[in-house]
Amino acid sequence: MNSLQLYRKAQQVKAKSEARDMLGLAQELGxxxxxxxxxKDLLGMYYSHWHHRFIFLNSRLDDDWLPMVVAHEIGHDQLHRKLAESGLQEFELFRMNNRTEYEANAFASHLLLDSDEVYRRVREGEDIDTISKCMHCNINLMLIKMREMASLGYDLRLTDTADSHFFKNIRA
Structure with a gap:
């Protein structure tokens, strides 16, 4: 999927939902x-079999990581359900060289992060680290969001790239 398709799919899911949080959204989606x-190392996993869909989560995820992992898994549900019949492990959440994982990350960034707010903060001169902290997300997810926004036509010039090995160092 391209950036516009990923953005539209995430907006479509958000528009149908009354949930304010990702766990509520997952529940609304069934x-x-x-x-x-x-x-130990697994943060989350999406699995689909015989029309039953599951997200398995590490119970040690904190308040910042939980919505990111759930949004990523919802991305797999919405974009890669057929692939999930054998399970998709999530210890490489920010892996940039795997298209399936990148799409789930981009989808999650669109679910969690308001483009207009991100753009406003950039234009006001805030750095990526500050924006990430203020919006309670990992800097790598913010970089993915900004990369997607640039693809959608926002006037952003990115000099940083997400760390593809970042998630391997996370311990819940």
Missing amino acids: ILVEFSDDY
């Missing part, structure tokens, strides 16, 4: 969410 204390 996705069962399960938490587990047993995951």
